Amino acid sequence: MALLDAGPAEDAGDGAGTKAGPRIARPRLPSLNRSPLARKIITFNLLALVVLVSGVLYMNSSRDHLVTQREQAHIVEAELIAAVFEAALPEGAPVDLAAGDGVDAARALDALRLPRGIEVWVADPSGAILARSDIRDAARIPGIAAPEMPPTYITDRLNDVWSWFEEVTGSGPPEAAPAPPEARVLALSRTVAGSGATVVHTVGVKGGEPAFWTGTPIERGGAVVGVLVTATVAGEIDQLVRAGREEVLQMFAIAILVSIGLSLVLASTIATPLSDLAEAAAIRQEGRRGQDPARVRIPDLTGRPDEIGNLSGALRGMVAALYDRIDSNEQFAADVAHEIKNPLASLRSAVGTLRVAKRDHQRARLLEVIEHDVRRLDRLVSDISNASRLDSELVKEEQEAFDLVRLVANLAEHLGEEAREKGIEFITDLPSEPIRIEGLEARLAQVFVNLVTNATSFCEEGDAIRVWCRRREDRVLVVVEDTGPGIPEVALSKIFNRFYSERPQGQFGNNSGLGLAISKQIVEAHGGVVWAENIRAPDADPGGRPLGARFVVGLPV
Structure with missing residues (x-):
């Protein structure tokens, strides 16, 4: 039949070097200065981690729950101690705690085995202090440092930075000196004597650390014969919260190191091959030193079972077709x-x-x-x-x-x-x-x-x-x-x-x-x-x- 024409059969060279079998390039760590993609991978991984930890630290109500539970426990403790005094009062005899009639407040208070972290005062209805628990540790007085807790290095450093920021910007609340314990005992005694019910005051001292002051009546026959005032150690709750936060921050520090390491490994499998492919595909008129300027050779990464391997194969095919x-x-x-x-x-x-x-x-x-x-x-x-x-x-x-x-x-x-x-x-x-x-x-x-x-x-x-x-x-x-x-x-x-x-x-x-x-x-x-x-x-x-x-x-x- 008709023999019109044809074109020279096109050679099937791959245009990308010899046709060795597909290989998987050995990953190498990318240079962060030269790899925007590697920087983005690390940044976004760290950003997600920071948001997660920030939510754990500042967007939960664990501190409020601790405050509520500690307040309820403190009320129970105060009422139990008051019940001990009421049980010691004689039946049918006149009671005057200020004169020592009925019960010796100081001796009865010393005889109690008080829990650690609580201070107790006994006052008459007018607010005069009759007895006070033995001070064996100055840290038990509200407004003074709390009992020793495990060290919180990371949390302390962050708090120092935040305090410095508030000091520089003047955005922090004014720091007020705590009121003397005697004044608080006087105020609570008069309030409890007038109402005949337990009263709780939660006060903030330095750094906003809460301290619980509880006043409960000592009654006989329905009449208030005295007032029992208890106070917890200032900062006890915050110390517990800081200890928990310290553990979270320590895990956060470890997670950051692991995340950076994994991000570098991920970047080495993505950014480095992409950089190599981009460099190889950059056709320059003068060519590259040591290579044939007339040919562009695309790295053979077709052995990788992912998009990078597909991209390498596509680029090699494109260059071959070109x-x-x-x-x-x-x-x-x-x-x-x-x-x-x-x-x-x-x-x-x-x-x-x-x-x-x-x-x-x-x-x-x-x-x-x-x-x-x-x-x-x-x-x-x-x-x-x-x-x-x-x-x-x-x-x-x-x-x-x-x-x-x-x-x-x-x-x-x-x-x-x-x-x-x-x-x-x-x-x-x-x-x-x-x-x-x-x-x-x-x-x-x-x-x-x-x-x-x-x-x-x-x-x-x-x-x-x-x-x-x-x-x-x-x-x-x-x-x-x-x-x-x-x-x-x-x-x-x-x-x-x-x-x-x-x-x-x-x-x-x-x-x-x-x-x-x-x-x-x-x-x-x-x-x-x-x-x-x-x-x-x-x-x-x-x-x-x-x-x-x-x-x-x-x-x-």
Whole structure:
């Protein structure tokens, strides 16, 4: 059948170095100064950790719960101690705690085994202090340092920083000296004597540390004969809270170190390979020292089962396709120069001969040669222009769904008339059901026009052309067959090369040799295949004359 054209088979080099097996690059720690991505990974990981710890430290109500529980416990303690004094009062005898009648307040208080962290006063209803618990530890008095707790280095440093900030900005509350214990005992005694009920005062001393002052009546027969006042150690609650916070902060410090380490490891598996890929893909005109400036070599990270491996494979494929296209364009330019030289040489020879020709018929013959070569050049330039624009146009045009059967039927109806005018029988065998595919309808129409006109140009009167279409699972086949002279065996591997043409002597110069190459390019851009073969009988001699030629186009459905 028709032997129009083809293009040089593009080399399959990968454009990214030798094709060794996929490998996994050994991670290395990135430079934070040169890797914004690594800095972001570390920053965001630490930010999430800081927000979490801040919420644990400052957005919970553990301190309020401790204050409430400690206050309730302190009331119970005060009422129990008062009950001990009430039980010691004699029945039926007059009671005067100030005079020592009924019970010796100081002796009874000393006899009690008081819990650590509590101070007790006994006063008469007027507020006069009658007895006070033995002071064995100055830290038990509210307003003085609390009992020793485990060291809280991190919390203390943070508190120092916060205190310095408040001091510099003047935003902290004014620090007031705690009231003397005697004054608080006097006020509570008078309040309790007047109400006859337990009274609790929660006061803040230095740093807002709470201290609980509780006054409860000592009663006999419903009358208040004395007042028991208790006080807790200032800062006891905050010491417990600080101890808990210290543990959280210590774990936070360990978590920061672990997070930074894991972030660096994560960055080494993400940022470093990306940096290597970006550096390798940065095409510089002058090239890089020690490397071929004409080639960009992408690191082979396709052994990684993640997006970095996919990106490496995509970049290597892209670079390979780019260099294949560059090589193809260079070969195309060389082929174009070669093809244009032939008619130019013929024109130069004809013009030179025309100058010395003496007879009119010789001049007429030379003018015909010149005209033929000019038409040949015009056709060649037009086909070259179309071929050079084809790649970009295939990318720019949007594919749409269309009925392939209807397209082939419309083309066959028009092209069949031209074939019949030459005495060629034109047969179509198309499915009755539509076959819809995604593609560029106009471009695929160009392919089928090339194949049919190619077949027509090789057929003579009495020959036949058959166009048929079948669907095979996820493919559709469009076949153009003819009963022409067939394709020489040596040409089967060349007919899709650019500028290749093998035609009868009478058709020399009428074709540029680009039609089949363009058709192949269009079909492959649609994810399809196209090939040519000779038609032979099943038992025919492989070296004998074929029955015709067959061109097959396979497209995905």
